[in-house]
Amino acid sequence: MWFLHTPLHDTHREAREARMGLFTDLRDSISRAVDRMFSDSEPKRIGIYGPPNAGKTTLANRIARDWTGDAVGPESHIPHETRRARRKENVEIERNGKTVNIDIVDTPGVTTKVDYKEFLEHDMEKDDAVRRSREATEGVAEAMHWLREDVDGVIYVLDSTEDPFTQVNTMLIGIIESQDLPVLIFANKTDLDDSNVQRIANAFPQHETVPLSALEGNNMDEVYGKIAEYFG
Amino acid sequence: MPHECTNCGRVFDDGSKEMLSGCPNCGGNKFQFRPSSATDSTDSTESPSKRSEPAGETEPDPRSRPSEGAEPTSSSTAWSDAAERAVGDEGESEPTPVSDPSPDSDPTSTRISASSREWPNQREGSGEATPSTPEDPRDSAGDDKSRTESRESDSESRASDSDDSVDVDDGPATSTDDDSIEDTAQASARSEVVSPDELAAASRTEAEEDGPTDPDAPSANAPDREAAARPSDADGRVIEPSSDDRPDLEDLRAELNEQFESIRIVAPGEYELNLMELYDRTEYIISLQEDGRYVIEVPDTWDTTPGGAEDT
Numbered sequence: 316m317w318f319l320h321t322p323l324h325d326t327h328r329e330a331r332e333a334r335m336g337l338f339t340d341l342r343d344s345i346s347r348a349v350d351r352m353f354s355d356s357e358p359k360r361i362g363i364y365g366p367p368n369a370g371k372t373t374l375a376n377r378i379a380r381d382w383t384g385d386a387v388g389p390e391s392h393i394p395h396e397t398r399r400a401r402r403k404e405n406v407e408i409e410r411n412g413k414t415v416n417i418d419i420v421d422t423p424g425v426t427t428k429v430d431y432k433e434f435l436e437h438d439m440e441k442d443d444a445v446r447r448s449r450e451a452t453e454g455v456a457e458a459m460h461w462l463r464e465d466v467d468g469v470i471y472v473l474d475s476t477e478d479p480f481t482q483v484n485t486m487l488i489g490i491i492e493s494q495d496l497p498v499l500i501f502a503n504k505t506d507l508d509d510s511n512v513q514r515i516a517n518a519f520p521q522h523e524t525v526p527l528s529a530l531e532g533n534n535m536d537e538v539y540g541k542i543a544e545y546f547g
Numbered sequence: 548m549p550h551e552c553t554n555c556g557r558v559f560d561d562g563s564k565e566m567l568s569g570c571p572n573c574g575g576n577k578f579q580f581r582p583s584s585a586t587d588s589t590d591s592t593e594s595p596s597k598r599s600e601p602a603g604e605t606e607p608d609p610r611s612r613p614s615e616g617a618e619p620t621s622s623s624t625a626w627s628d629a630a631e632r633a634v635g636d637e638g639e640s641e642p643t644p645v646s647d648p649s650p651d652s653d654p655t656s657t658r659i660s661a662s663s664r665e666w667p668n669q670r671e672g673s674g675e676a677t678p679s680t681p682e683d684p685r686d687s688a689g690d691d692k693s694r695t696e697s698r699e700s701d702s703e704s705r706a707s708d709s710d711d712s713v714d715v716d717d718g719p720a721t722s723t724d725d726d727s728i729e730d731t732a733q734a735s736a737r738s739e740v741v742s743p744d745e746l747a748a749a750s751r752t753e754a755e756e757d758g759p760t761d762p763d764a765p766s767a768n769a770p771d772r773e774a775a776a777r778p779s780d781a782d783g784r785v786i787e788p789s790s791d792d793r794p795d796l797e798d799l800r801a802e803l804n805e806q807f808e809s810i811r812i813v814a815p816g817e818y819e820l821n822l823m824e825l826y827d828r829t830e831y832i833i834s835l836q837e838d839g840r841y842v843i844e845v846p847d848t849w850d851t852t853p854g855g856a857e858d859t
Contacts, residue, residue, distance in 0.1 A: 431816030445816030449835050452810055452818040459825035486822050 358405055358416040359546050362461055364491075365472035366483050367394035367424025367451075370503040372401075374472055374529035375421035378542075379403045381535070387421050393437045395451035397423050400461050408547070410540050415547030417468075422461060423454025425483055462490060468497045468546045475502040475510040475526065479518040488519060497545045500524045501538070506531045553577040810835065 363371045375387040388401045403419040429452045434444035462469075469491050473479050491498050500519050502512040506528040516524040525541050527534040549561035554575030559566050569576045809824035812835065836842070 425822065427820050427822060429818045429820070441816075448816040448818065452820060453835055455820050455822075456810065456825050459822060460828075463826055463829075483822065490823075490826055 358418045359467040360402075360418040360420055360465060361468045361470055361542070361546050362420045362422055362458075362466035363470045363472060364422055364425060364458065364462065364487060366474070366477075366481065367426055368392070369424065369472045369474045369477075370529050371424065371472045372397050372421050374470070374501065374503065374527075375401070375403065375419050377529045377532060377535065378408075378419055378539075379406060381539075382406050382408055387419065393434065393439075395424060395429070395434075395447060395454065397421055398447070398450040398454035399423065400454070400457050408539050408543055410543035410547070413543055413547055415543045417542070417546055420461060420466065422458035423451060425455050425458055425487055426451075427483055429455070462487075462494075466496065468499075470499050470501055470542070471522075472501045472503050472529075473515050474504050475512050475515055476504055476507050479515045484518070488522070492521075498522055499541055499545050501529075502526045503529055505533055549580055550578045551580075553579050 363375050365371050372388050372390045376390060379385055379387045383403065383406055385403070387403045388397055390396065400423065401421045403421070406417050406419050408415045408417065429448045431441070431444035431448035434447050435441065439447070471484075471488065471491070473484065488498070500515060500522045502510070502515040502524050504510055505512060505526045510526075512524065512526040523541065523545075525534070525538055527538050550559040550563060550566055551557070552559075552566070552570040552573065552575050554577065555570060555573040557570055557572045559578070565571055566578055570578070809821045809828060811819040811821070813819055818835075
């Protein structure tokens with residue numbers, strides 16, 4: 316799908332595919348071509364999107380730690396902890412003998428309203444809360460910009476204890492679909508009692524929903540398998 | 548014979564418009580005012596200048612003085628002052644003409660003299676021709692004669708005119724006493740603003756002013772038109788906007804918000820985001836300022852970033 320963005324690679328691929336087709340069967344050729352595509356080309360940049368406090372950074376850190384040993388950024392239960400998009404490059408994920416090389420972009424939580432008073436509940440001084448609010452707003456702007464310009468695929472993270480039918484989710488998924496970006500929906504926080512994965516799956520039936528707990532590391536095998544499948 | 552050209556001596560009736568564009572005989576633009584009643588020449592000449600002095604103690608002047616002070620400041624405040632003044636004048640002048648002709652003329656003239664004192668200041672700014680208005684020639688005439696005279700005559704007139712209970716203007720009362728009809732005409736002539744527009748359409752102006760020669764109505768209207776016309780001359784229809792400045796700005800802002808704004812700053816620390824607008828923009832908002840400004844990264848810059856290069 317994102318060959319569209321890389322016409323040069325596209326022609327290379329076609330040429331190689333044509334050559335390969337002479338010696339191997341069709342299925343083999345395609346699978347190799349895909350393998351080569353992802354090992355040769357630039358790492359796909361996968362944006363981790365979602366509303367604030369869905370666990371995006373926790374997921375990004377989990378992935379990064381699992382495959383690179385480093386973290387992406389600090390996690391916090393206070394919303395809008397991530398106010399600048401952070402990128403972890405060259406995360407190599409091996410699945411079923413395939414290697415997928417991706418850049419993970421952890422983005423600030425997207426919302427339509429930012430109010431510093433929300434942060435006051437977390438024992439924050441007003442000045443700090445106002446600044447956090449402003450930075451969070453800038454972060455949303457940045458995240459939206461990344462979505463437009465710099466993302467090849469999207470992992471959309473949702474807190475499975477929350478109602479997925481929100482304006483932000485609908486709008487963002489709509490934008491992602493309009494971009495023809497591959498998207499995986501992660502129903503996070505399955506370790507919590509009131510987690511409801513099915514509600515998310517019902518909300519976005521057109522996309523694959525993967526349950527997980529990024530914090531606990533639950534179901535990460537399936538997560539990596541899906542990442543490799545979708546973005547690899 | 549109220550008005551006399553100081554150059555050739557030609558005399559004009561009180562309220563005459565002939566002299567508005569200069570003396571038809573000699574083209575002179577200085578006239579002295581000689582109320583027909585006034586036997587004493589000094590009395591006549593002083594009345595204008597004298598009028599302006601007591602005006603400082605009367606009601607209209609306090610109003611005009613602040614406005615004078617406001618003049619040098621921002622134009623909007625000046626004009627809003629002017630607008631307020633116009634309203635104030637209206638309220639004041641309305642009742643008087645109804646009640647009695649002579650009081651009518653007095654406040655009017657007072658207003659005029661008061662405004663004629665401040666107008667020269669304005670004119671410096673607006674660059675209007677001083678001689679174009681009727682009252683200015685008279686003012687200058689009065690100045691020419693002497694201010695001291697005027698004070699003497701002032702006291703004289705006060706002594707002589709016991710019937711004039713109106714403190715506002717003793718001097719003019721003497722003159723206007725005699726002929727109240729001519730008074731209003733005079734008032735209208737003096738109070739009528741000769742704006743550049745009106746000068747341009749001289750014929751129209753004359754037609755207008757001939758109408759107002761009728762009692763009361765012009766004298767009541769004239770001050771308003773002065774105040775209103777003057778600012779609009781100089782600054783161009785700012786009076787209305789300046790008075791309700793805030794609402795207009797808010798309306799405008801709301802409109803702009805709807806059209807363009809991707810981030811609305813509701814209050815410091817409170818933001819509403821238009822995600823579609825943010826997404827649709829090619830430029831990238833880097834930082835928000837508390838005054839509502841954005842710092843943005845323009846698309847051209849993005850093309851040079853690694854991200855932009857990678858895409859190709």
